[in-house]
Amino acid sequence: MTEIKKICKSLFEMESSLSLFDLRIHGIEIWKVIRHPLFLEIIKQKDLNNSPHFIQSKRKKMYTIPNKIYNSFFRNPLIGNYSISNIVFESPRKKLFNGEFIDIYTYDVLNKLQSSNVEIIDSAFKDKYISKDKKNRKYLDYIYLNSLISQKISNKKNFVLPADIEKKIALIEFELNVSLKVEIDLKKFLKPHLIKYMANYKLYYKLFERRKPKKIYIVCSYGKEALIQAAKDNMCEVIEVQHGVISPYHLGYNFPRNVRINSFPDKVILWGDYWKDVVNFPIDGNHLIVQRNTYLYGQFNECRTIKKNENQVIVLSQGTIGEKLSELMYEVIKNLPSFQFIYKLHPSEFGDELTVYPFLEKMKTLENCRLVGDSQSLHNLLAKSKYQIGVNSTAIYEGIELGCKTVIVDLPGHEHLEEVYNKKLAKLVKNKEEITIELRKESNYKSVNKGYFFK
Structure with a gap:
């Protein structure tokens, strides 16, 4: 437990x-x-x-x-x-x-x-x-x-x-x-x-x-x-x-x-x-x-036809686990140069994020990683990404709605997504090695019916 x-x-x-x-x-x-x-x-x-x-x-x-x-x-x-x-x-x-x-x-x-x-x-x-x-x-x-x-x-x-x-x-x-x-x-x-x-x-x-x-x-x-x-x-x-x-x-x-x-x-x-x-x-x-939430419904409809980039991974950060996640993901990103990573910061993390999370500064040196804030549409990024990685962000549910293969990292708070990974809608991983394996192999994930989480 x-x-x-x-x-x-x-x-x-x-x-x-x-x-x-x-x-x-x-x-x-x-x-x-x-x-x-x-x-x-x-x-x-x-x-x-x-x-x-x-x-x-x-x-x-x-x-x-x-x-x-x-x-x-x-x-x-x-x-x-x-x-x-x-x-x-x-x-x-x-x-x-x-x-x-x-x-x-x-x-x-x-x-x-x-x-x-x-x-x-x-x-x-x-x-x-x-x-x-x-x-x-x-x-x-x-x-x-x-x-x-x-x-x-x-x-x-x-x-x-x-x-x-x-x-x-x-x-x-x-x-x-x-x-x-x-x-x-x-x-x-x-x-x-x-x-x-x-x-x-x-x-x-x-x-x-x-x-x-x-x-x-x-x-x-x-x-x-x-x-x-x-x-x-x-x-x-x-x-x-x-x-x-x-x-x-x-x-x-x-x-x-x-x-x-x-x-x-x-x-x-x-x-x-x-x-x-x-x-x-x-x-x-x-x-x-x-x-129905009109804003979310509209975003989903606009993005459903967008073609996914097979090697694109979006990482969903949050203030509660941001520092731990960035340290873990730095090693993953560094070891997977063939993948393109979008590191999406939570709105509450904008501002002093590079001094709060030292590993984000290191990520800037990696050619296959791009840090983004609110300058780009979250739903557009989710629609283009084949994989999403996170802990308990609301955006994870939105990514599942948009067909992302979902990896939940075993950091405090992942329990909020327990029903999601228990239903095989996502994969729970414990460390950087398991994340790397999950991205390299073609795992099967269950999909959800349109409107399962969002009417």
Whole structure:
């Protein structure tokens, strides 16, 4: 059993034996609030993964404060006396589509709602806003800054828990540290998450109280428990739009059977039927809605007729495993000069990637390797590549849809693709030697029906 599986198994058993989802402080479902970040802290202590996203220096963050202050005055979602039926919280990552930068996840939602009936609330990606400036587009900077100030003030105060809760937290901490062999001060870990929740809840409650929306659309629900609870306390329906991989080892989505969580969305819009049954969502099955993603559907249709280059391999990097994957792949690429490798970096890795991953600098010296960011279409690259290599990127599913022979590298997180390689849709490999063998031989891979992952 892999370390990721052991961690998940231990947490699932503790959730059952200690009734962790019943734990409340002032009505706050505190286990739901810390569940996913606690999982990330555990795998960090075990040195299984790096940070999933590019971390900006404090100095660079300071340079963005003037823009945030400006946006707090001129793009503040709390300013104005009006109501709106729908609020859409966009993903900060945008793609160029039909001459306009869009959030590919909420694009269909916005098309159906019509601009006169919706307000868009955007957040910056690497402190930049790139979508077209519209009257109904607001920015999260005011909420971000006010929440940050409130958290700073609260962090200086004593953190006192009710006696029964403190006793339960101590018990959870003991079980956690013994079963997983980690060193986590759970009360100390809980404090910033609880303070952040309370600060955010007040601001979002105020927003929804003023705007009186009937529906709230979000991308990525874990980490947004305060927003979700504030919306529900204002009688708003909360709908999440799928943005990435959902698997039994993703603690943002997989929960014990029959558990119902208030700070989870009322409904989830999914890309295809496959995703409905892969985890135990904490909502009824009739609230899982399968809808076609127009952007992805269009990309697949455009690329299906592209002829594959028999010797082209695309490598799909990610922040969590980027350094380990680059070290392993450097040796593979160096030893296979007859293959052409496209090394595709994740958007969160752009910027300082060559100083973070030393082996990427070495790859630049190899004639058969090309590093790419967002300058080229991912789907075009997948369509032209005979093989794709990765760990748990969402793009792997897109590559399978486009007919790539798929190699999953046995690095932490590959467990998310377990069902894929168990169904022989991909090959799991353990080291550089096995990758090399897999690329040199003509293995048979099962294909999927069109629309298996994406409607």
